[in-house]
Amino acid sequence: MDNDQLMQRDLGVLWHPCTQMKDHEWLPVVPIRRGQGVWLEDFDGNRYLDAISSWWVNLHGHANPRINAALKDQLDTLEHVLLAGFSHEPAITLAERLVKLAPEGLSRVFYVDNGSSAVEAALKMSYHYWRNSGKPDKHRFITLSNSYHGETLGALAVGDVALYKETYQPLLMEVLTAPSPDCFEREPGASWEEHSRQQFRHMEALLNEHADTVSAVIVEPLVQCAGNMRMYHPVYLELLRDACDRHGVHLIADEIAVGFGRTGTLFACEQAGITPDFMTLSKGLTGGYLPLSLVMTRDGIYEAFYDDYENLTAFLHSHSYTGNPLGCRAALASLDIIEHDGVIERNRTTAQLMAEAAAPLADHPHVGEVRQHGMILAIEMVADKARRTPFPWQQRRGLDVYRHGLANQALLRPLGNVVYWMPPYVIEPEHIAHLGRVTAEGIDLATRG
Numbered sequence: 001m002d003n004d005q006l007m008q009r010d011l012g013v014l015w016h017p018c019t020q021m022k023d024h025e026w027l028p029v030v031p032i033r034r035g036q037g038v039w040l041e042d043f044d045g046n047r048y049l050d051a052i053s054s055w056w057v058n059l060h061g062h063a064n065p066r067i068n069a070a071l072k073d074q075l076d077t078l079e080h081v082l083l084a085g086f087s088h089e090p091a092i093t094l095a096e097r098l099v100k101l102a103p104e105g106l107s108r109v110f111y112v113d114n115g116s117s118a119v120e121a122a123l124k125m126s127y128h129y130w131r132n133s134g135k136p137d138k139h140r141f142i143t144l145s146n147s148y149h150g151e152t153l154g155a156l157a158v159g160d161v162a163l164y165k166e167t168y169q170p171l172l173m174e175v176l177t178a179p180s181p182d183c184f185e186r187e188p189g190a191s192w193e194e195h196s197r198q199q200f201r202h203m204e205a206l207l208n209e210h211a212d213t214v215s216a217v218i219v220e221p222l223v224q225c226a227g228n229m230r231m232y233h234p235v236y237l238e239l240l241r242d243a244c245d246r247h248g249v250h251l252i253a254d255e256i257a258v259g260f261g262r263t264g265t266l267f268a269c270e271q272a273g274i275t276p277d278f279m280t281l282s283k284g285l286t287g288g289y290l291p292l293s294l295v296m297t298r299d300g301i302y303e304a305f306y307d308d309y310e311n312l313t314a315f316l317h318s319h320s321y322t323g324n325p326l327g328c329r330a331a332l333a334s335l336d337i338i339e340h341d342g343v344i345e346r347n348r349t350t351a352q353l354m355a356e357a358a359a360p361l362a363d364h365p366h367v368g369e370v371r372q373h374g375m376i377l378a379i380e381m382v383a384d385k386a387r388r389t390p391f392p393w394q395q396r397r398g399l400d401v402y403r404h405g406l407a408n409q410a411l412l413r414p415l416g417n418v419v420y421w422m423p424p425y426v427i428e429p430e431h432i433a434h435l436g437r438v439t440a441e442g443i444d445l446a447t448r449g
């Protein structure tokens, strides 16, 4: 089997995610034979440095020997069992460990099986809490512009990326949207902190006006990843925590993309020193091995559901693969690596190397900004540097960078005009240097003419 044969078979039967399939008349599908560390290898023997951790899930490299060993052991013990009325050790141990590691006060773990479903569960839980507490009018959600929380209808409704959302608008619940604290939009000379503080006034105004009917505010802490890796200052989260408390509104922190060390701390909320009422986790949870997700919440919320059955206050939400043992076991192995190998500490050095490798790009005539939060580094290509005007989306400049990457041993998958690195944590200095070269050449090519 070679690439071409597999691509032909693929195009005969598959419908790929997030893809205009007609593009594949000229853009090859890349069939991957195997992965090893930061590398992916296709059926023609080409290698690609996985600079985006296979959609932000991989933490410790592909085919990690320690996660593999844990999974092989789990496979011979228990592959799956329902989690209603039954339990298993990996689910219990993982929950215990996460309660110890998560922001203080998040003491309950509700398992789900993918990121969007975790968001759905958190939204339902928040509303249901108010209903159980005699406040059924609190049924609306506040979200940030440019936010992303997944593709199922509830998650899509609380997101704000037009490309994914607009088509389905008639199907979606209405939400209140506050302007994002996104610091790319700051006035020249303003600091990230000043801008994020300024933007908070809009959130405060929305809460002032609507708190009586609002169930929760949902945010992606520090980085709006799918929204072109736009970033903000932790002060926004501090102000938001305080305002939610004052107004009697829940705070949902969607750490699906930023959790497990991506932004420099195990959880992004730590940088603001806050505890959300709900925290959703997925993506890096299993080290990038298996679909698993969960919602963490506080005792006070859990207790509002705890009652005699006849009162019908229980949270009757489930998915078939809720808390799958293989996923939990992979997650435990990933936590072992994070804790025993000092990964958070090591990431500090790696993030610094990434910053140095990308620094020269800041002077590029078509780069509007190079920004970073820990292990996420983004480079914004612009048509006009001084005014920071974007290239028209129809020109698909990012796709040129993607194709240049594929031809040069790098999997870069820009979001619109934004090229980013969000690599596995095992990335080495020489890999970063390679990414720096390929990215600079790609941006040169893509912004020419």
Ligand SMILES: *Cc1c(COP(=O)(O)O)cnc(C)c1O
Pocket: 114, 115, 116, 117, 119, 148, 149, 150, 151, 220, 225, 226, 254, 255, 256, 257, 282, 283
């Ligand atoms: C990816 C993502 C989701 C959705 O997770 P899926 O597993 O893809 O459904 C939700 N929220 C954020 C912040 C994400 O990045």
